[in-house]
Amino acid sequence: MPNCASMTRMVRTACPLNCWDGCGWLVEARGRQVLAVRGDPDHEITRGFVCPKAQYQVERHHSARRLRFPLRRTPGGWQEASWESALDELAEAVDRSRRRHGTLSIMSYWDSGSMGLLKRLDQRFWNQFGPITVPAGSLCWSAGLAAQQADFGANLAHDPVDHANARFILIWGRNPLDTNTHLRPFLKVARDNGARLVVVDPVSTATARDADLHLAVRPGSDLILALSLGHTIIEEGLADEEFLGSRVRGFEDYRRLCRQFPPERVEEQTGVKAGLARDLAREYAGSRPAAILLGYGLQRYATGGAAVRAVDALAAITGNIGIPGGGASYATTYVASCFADLSGEAPAHRQVPRVTLARQLLELDDPPVRALVVARSNPASQLPRTRRVLEALAGLDFLAVIDFTLTDTAEVADLVLPATTVFEEEDIYFCSWHSYLTYGEAAVEADPGCRSDLAIYGALADRLGLGRSFGSDRPAREWIADALRPLEVWGLTPGRLRGRSLRHPGAPLVPWQDGGFATPSGKLELLPAAGGLPSGPPEDPYPFRLITPRHRQSIHSQFYDEVQAALDLPASGPPAVLIDEERGRGLGLDPGEGVRVISPWGDLACQARFIRGSHPDALVIYAGGRVGSSCANVLTPDRLTDIGLGAAYYECPCRLEREGTGERSL
Numbered sequence: 001m002p003n004c005a006s007m008t009r010m011v012r013t014a015c016p017l018n019c020w021d022g023c024g025w026l027v028e029a030r031g032r033q034v035l036a037v038r039g040d041p042d043h044e045i046t047r048g049f050v051c052p053k054a055q056y057q058v059e060r061h062h063s064a065r066r067l068r069f070p071l072r073r074t075p076g077g078w079q080e081a082s083w084e085s086a087l088d089e090l091a092e093a094v095d096r097s098r099r100r101h102g103t104l105s106i107m108s109y110w111d112s113g114s115m116g117l118l119k120r121l122d123q124r125f126w127n128q129f130g131p132i133t134v135p136a137g138s139l140c141w142s143a144g145l146a147a148q149q150a151d152f153g154a155n156l157a158h159d160p161v162d163h164a165n166a167r168f169i170l171i172w173g174r175n176p177l178d179t180n181t182h183l184r185p186f187l188k189v190a191r192d193n194g195a196r197l198v199v200v201d202p203v204s205t206a207t208a209r210d211a212d213l214h215l216a217v218r219p220g221s222d223l224i225l226a227l228s229l230g231h232t233i234i235e236e237g238l239a240d241e242e243f244l245g246s247r248v249r250g251f252e253d254y255r256r257l258c259r260q261f262p263p264e265r266v267e268e269q270t271g272v273k274a275g276l277a278r279d280l281a282r283e284y285a286g287s288r289p290a291a292i293l294l295g296y297g298l299q300r301y302a303t304g305g306a307a308v309r310a311v312d313a314l315a316a317i318t319g320n321i322g323i324p325g326g327g328a329s330y331a332t333t334y335v336a337s338c339f340a341d342l343s344g345e346a347p348a349h350r351q352v353p354r355v356t357l358a359r360q361l362l363e364l365d366d367p368p369v370r371a372l373v374v375a376r377s378n379p380a381s382q383l384p385r386t387r388r389v390l391e392a393l394a395g396l397d398f399l400a401v402i403d404f405t406l407t408d409t410a411e412v413a414d415l416v417l418p419a420t421t422v423f424e425e426e427d428i429y430f431c432s433w434h435s436y437l438t439y440g441e442a443a444v445e446a447d448p449g450c451r452s453d454l455a456i457y458g459a460l461a462d463r464l465g466l467g468r469s470f471g472s473d474r475p476a477r478e479w480i481a482d483a484l485r486p487l488e489v490w491g492l493t494p495g496r497l498r499g500r501s502l503r504h505p506g507a508p509l510v511p512w513q514d515g516g517f518a519t520p521s522g523k524l525e526l527l528p529a530a531g532g533l534p535s536g537p538p539e540d541p542y543p544f545r546l547i548t549p550r551h552r553q554s555i556h557s558q559f560y561d562e563v564q565a566a567l568d569l570p571a572s573g574p575p576a577v578l579i580d581e582e583r584g585r586g587l588g589l590d591p592g593e594g595v596r597v598i599s600p601w602g603d604l605a606c607q608a609r610f611i612r613g614s615h616p617d618a619l620v621i622y623a624g625g626r627v628g629s630s631c632a633n634v635l636t637p638d639r640l641t642d643i644g645l646g647a648a649y650y651e652c653p654c655r656l657e658r659e660g661t662g663e664r665s666l
Contacts, residue, residue, distance in 0.1 A: 013440030014429035022431030067418035068449035091463035111377035116427035137645025146644030147308035153518025156511035157329035165325030168287035174295020178552035204613030218271035219545035226310035232281035240319030289325030305643035361392035435507030542653030594659030602634035
């Protein structure tokens, strides 16, 4: 890196946020200063533009709120600590818990708050350390992944470029205009060529309002709606018999399941008029090639995995799998699966679902978890049942957090270690939407008071006698070279990749074109008889269902202040709750009125806001708020999805009361 403080340089890297897009970046820097972030025009998917969160990361990098030295909790409050003493304290706490209670009393909790291939090296450290307690499943997407794994045998999606070939696009439980903005140009090409765009979503999102048709499905009834569409397609002879005969297994069981759900019988459950449902089924089946783009929304229910499988089945029975412009695209793990595994051989870790972490921390024994190390995650805000989470964290002997700022989790920790930002790190970046990978180079030298996750775990390994097996003396560049070794057969060497974004040449543009699937049978496996179906419409005392999507200005709990600003609300004030306007006025509410949202698990003061076109049973509070003022997870249940150990956040009945009046529910 040049030492000349006056020299302006442009460095190529990528956004580290766990977002669909994986934007390519050009970072302008001078000395230790990051001057600006621009979109990389040479990135063929993100094409030179970035969302506001790129600038927010620059602001955080320079912010006075950024942590620049370790913090130790004392009876008198936070105290600055040297790195040497902080790392000694962490090593001593881990070793003390191991000696007193065994290695299973230690838990490493990580997630995807900051992406990058080398972030996985914390798992290498713990694998070298011994069997501990680790999280399983996902708060984000695992029910959908498990569903498509069952159907196709692997998680593959059509390349974004291919969506432009579709004649019909059905977006289900996804809002790309806000959360996947680089998909928009590909949708535009398809629509300019005559494709129709239909959105299925309980909420009137930006994407729904832009569509040719929006079906405001009742929250939680996606599975039933998908089966009713399948009923029409089969009943009216619109299925692709040739595809079913040669490439599909389980059709007769699926047919029997669909017979139970004619659109007329389930109209009240889904909130979709029978005629409209039949018209959609006919149009989708008759518009080949037709693409389905699934989002995380429909799999955040107790039957979320079955819902995704039922939507996959629509693509299967119409022969829209394995053809350009078709598919049922959820996410791809192709690139992620191609790297060398840096984590090493894993011992018999004790796994606990992320969703039920608080319950596990309070109830596990033999041994209980006594020491917890949190990296790139904010479980106090992101886990459901926030109050129980805080109770569980308070009961630990020791809690350490690695992060940029004092998050809600860091606020209750015993030790906080300040991490470097993406501008100070060298790493490989990729995402689950497209198949490009970027060799990101550091734009500036690291702040003297901050360290990378790799450096932190390397120093901890040295203190606990694991330095040699962990590889604590190896620089990032050597780890990257090791990780890329399997990709060298494709010409993706460190030398070719450094400072560039390239598409993995082996990634399919159109999955499953060769006729086979990765399932044990080699065929696409249709959804069998559903083990459990959603209940009917909500009833008193909880007549609403809460949806907690991500706002376009934030991601999870990062940058939530920007959400409040966008809604013209104070950063530390209550959040907005979005209510269908007709329903809200029918309750006698006024926009801006204070209300309290109450679920079986908690309550939250909010400001009522009206939107048009959502299902009247749906309430929306954006995810990511601060604990104690705006965190929607005080309301959500710690319930698992049917498969994949996912979070059934949206299985959340609730009611409204006028704030401060003591009135009964509205």
